Each structure stands twice: as structure tokens, then as C-alpha cells.
Amino acid sequence: MYAEERQQHIEALLSTSGRVAVVDVAAELGVSTETVRRDLDHLEARGVLRRVHGGAIAASLLGRTEESVSQRRDRNTAAKDRIAAAAMALLPPNFTGAIAIDAGTTTGMLAQRIARWQPENAKQRLVVITNSIHIAATVSDNPHIEIQTLGGRMRGITGAAVGATTLTQLSALRPDISFIGANGIHEGFGLSTPDTEEAAVKTALTRGAQRAVALADESKLGVESLVSFAALSDIDMLVTDAAPDAALGESFEAAGVEVVIA
16 A cells, blocks of 8 residues: 555544544554554644644644534544433433533534433423533423523534623533533643633533533543643543543543543
């Protein structure tokens, strides 16, 4: 296989999962790890990716680069659905109380499952607080769900309400569980996202809840985006689809974070 073919294959893997591991690509293509590292160096020089320990992250997941919900919705769908299914274990039929759901595609998968939530008895109500117009619309047809949408300036790229109005409303709320999305989760930088205003809302959702649960697929682990909105110790649980690497796993353990692998 020529270098150009290998690099096209790596780009295809990045577009699907967001990250690649050197050893996995080498085994799949039947080449040495050094050959793969040279290919990654070439792609990094073109701005396609950023090298990280053991592999590379798609450039679209880094810094201020931000994709719309529609662009991200079809990426890693199987992993996101497994994460959503595992997160639903926190909402059994006898659950009573209020939850907050952050804007995002993984949280959106959870919302699809919550839209089918059935209580233990017909009088029960689940209160769903969200700053996402997409999530509010997803759960709106369930008669057992009371929706509280947060006001504010709506960001078109994510469909999320942000700004002073959103933060003021959140300051008066104390949900039992907040389900939080993130663009990156790193042992040193914590949980991060590209936009400062969305970061402020995520911070409020995380710190204002009785229990903060982060939902993130493997492509987000070990990644740093532009704005840190929470330390690892600020969350109680991470639901993901693959075990974190040793450094991140040890950091979660030190911070007292329960890691659930879907």
C-alpha cells in the first residue's frame, strides 16, 4: 500500500471515530508502527490531525474548531447509543425527581431513550431541564415528562441556550442528576469544550447538580479542547464506551470518579 493510500485510510478512520491509535493502524494495514508515525506526521503537517500519545486526534475535535449538531450526529452512533443505554440505568421506573440534560449528540441519544421512559405509576412525573432545543423537542411527546427549557441566546451551531439569562435560571435550580457532554476529557485539563459561553453553562450544570454524570465516547478521552469547564473531581461518574488509558484512569480513581464502560 502506498503512503497516499495509507493516509487516506487514516483520514477515513478519523472521520468515523475522531481518533486513531498507532498500534491499531499498523496491525490493520500490516505495516510498522514507525511507518504509521511518519504518516501521522505528514497528516499533522497538513492540519488534518494532532499527534497525541499513542496516536492522533482529528483536528475537528481540537481547539476552537466546532462542528454543528448535524455534522456530529452520525459519528460514533453505536458507541453513543451504548453510553445512553448505560446512563438510563440511573433512571429506573421508580425514579422521581428532576434531571438536567446538556446540549450535545451523546446527551441527545440519551434524550431519545428518555422520551420512551415509563414510570412505575401513572402519576409520576420526570422533570427534564435542558438548554437544548433539540433535546426539549425529543422528549416533548412523553406525557410523563415535564420540560423546563432554559432561556438565553441560542447558538445556532449547537442549538444550545447560553448567556446571562441561562446562568441566572440555572443558579436557582438543583437537579438530582445532570448529564453533561464534553468535547474533551483530560487528566490535567479536565472536561473541556470549544466555546466560552457553553463552557459557563456546562460548569453551572455540573456544579449545581446533586450528581454530575459525564457522557463521552472514547474519541473524547485524553483530548483537550479550548475551554476547561470542570475538573475531574467535579463529576461523580463518567459513562463511556472504552476504558481510559492508564494515566486518565488513575486520575479518575484519585478524583473519586466512578467510570462505567458501556
